[in-house]
Amino acid sequence: MQQLVNFITKYKYFLFFLLLEIIALSLTIQNHSYHKSKFVNSANFVSGGIYNRINKFREFTKLRTYNDQLLEENTRLKNIIAQQRIDTTDQVFGVTDTTKFNQRYLFTRAKIIDNQYHKRYNYLTIDKGSKNGILFDQAVVNSKGIIGITQSVSKNFATVQSILNENSRINVSLSNSLHFGSLEWDGKDYNVLQLVDLPIQANIKIGDSIITGGRSIIFPAGIPVGTIEDFGVENNSYSFINVRLFNDMSAIGPVNVIVSLFKEEINTLEEARNEY
Amino acid sequence: MNTNILQNILLFIGLLLLQVIILNRVLFLGYINPFLYLLFVIIYPYRKDRGILLLLCFLLGLFIDFFLNSGGINAAATLFVAYLRLPLLKWVLGKSEIDFPVFDITKQPFLKVLTYVSILTFMHSLIIFSLEYFKFSYLGTILSRTFLTSIFTVILIMFSLVLLTKRK
Known part of the structure; x- marks a missing residue:
């Protein structure tokens, strides 16, 4: 018991430091995890x-x-x-x-x-x-x-x-076909996002518009997102598709x-x- | 002693507000924000009793995290450099614990202070960006951001230290 007390008094600053550091790191990990309520947030x-x-x-x-x-x-x-x-003028007898x-x-x-x-x-x-x-x-x-x-x-x-968040994945589709994929961000240019998981069957070309797909319960379908800036094909699938946003996120x-x-x-x- | 405590409280609040209102919006070259709030770790009175310093630095970092929605990144980094402050000071400036009551960082040789500040800042930025990106594949980004942010921060801190000496 005496030894334990000695140990604590000898290393009290280190133990205090360790305790606070563990709190800080667990808050960081909580913040990085997807869809968990965040204790540290600016909404206070x-x-x-x-x-x-x-x-x-x-x-x-x-x-x-x-x-x-x-x-x-x-x-x-x-x-x-x-x-x-x-x-509506076409449907003369239409009743809402x-x-x-x-x-x-x-x-x-x-x-x-x-x-x-x-x-x-x-x-x-x-x-x-x-x-x-x-x-x-x-x-x-x-x-x-x-x-x-x-x-x-x-x-x-x-x-x-x-x-523009590592955890963000938004369901989007092409405006001229029903093929859909997910919109993610690679952390580089804040106005260019990446479209992933788009099947190769979807024919895309530079300048095609991207809209939100109806598969997300959060976003309504058909909200404009951006246009395809460039893409690459590798092993019969799209290796990358860059989407330039209509918005300036800054x-x-x-x-x-x-x-x-x-x-x-x-x-x-x-x-x-x-x-x- | 009382004026000392008041000074430290004002420094704490002043640096916090300066950081969140102005410095976090600088975005030099698109992403570089200087962490001037580290000045608190550097000029907080040097004592053998480190408990209060550790707690204050943790809180300062945590409050900044609240503004930045960044979990505990700033708290972890600031706490870490606050803990390593004394060993580093002994190592770089060759001070022993007896000197601390009369020790004044603004009266030390410029080059030694610069080394001390640079090492602290670099460690702080490295922890911040490592925790923020949290993946090995981002190593290049982490290092480049750490390097550029540290340079910017060191310049600002040295400038503030010079201003603080001039006033006396």
Whole structure:
């Protein structure tokens, strides 16, 4: 017993150091693992509040860009509405059956108050939290494409796992065929992501558009992502496909968070299937 | 003694805010952010009793991790250099424990301080980037980022040390 006490007093700093280091390393490992709630996150009121204050100043310098983005999006949406008017005139006797109408997604708005794009595991912070209906695992997009998936949520803030994150895998498909693959990031250029697991049967060429596929319960199908920049073929499969995003990931401001209203239903179905 | 504690608290908060508000957004050459907060490890009073230093450095790193969503990366790295601070100081500057009460880092020979700061910074950056990338296949990226970030950080820390001496 005496020896034990001696040992502890002799190495007390080393033991203290070891204890703290183990805490730090376990927090790091927890942070690197996919889909685990993260204890260390910037969605708390101190860091969220500070980021919000900084963003209020920085926002002014980017108002022109954000205005252009909004104008672009408005034009695109107006064009979609205009096309649909033409379609409905064909069905003169068509009656909208409201009982069959099911809204699948709900869009809410938020602002990016902190944006990381230079690390391997990048996160963004948004200025909306559980008070505004933000929950874990919701899609974050803007007018030009996908941004990420919500991760830790506090009352007023939330963190978003960026698509520029080692853990991020987003189901995407080609816009001109139904072949799908996953979108990942190799950590090099923050505006170029990699499309993997695309079957060789899919004919691609440089400049083809990539959109989100319908297989993800988080992202709605058909959200623009980017265009194919270059690709390589090896042993009768694609060795790499680089996708240039429509977004500039270093300059994103206003975003939409998408609530998937059918998510629980799909989840229960899939869980039931997994039990067999 | 009391003013000393107050000074250290102010230094802690000041370096933390400077790091998260300004320095984490520098992105020199696209990805280089200097870790000036290491200055805390270097100018915190040198005592034989290391418990408080270890705890403070752990907390400083952890608070920065909270802002960066990076788990415990900064905490682990800062704690590590805080633990190795004394042995390294003895080795590089040839000081014994008797000197510590009157020891002042700003009054040491420039080249020795530069070596000391460089070794600390390099170890710190190496741990940060190794933990961040966490894979052998990224060894090249880890080393290049460690090297560039360390150079940038050392320049800033030496500059701050010179400023601190001038004031006295």
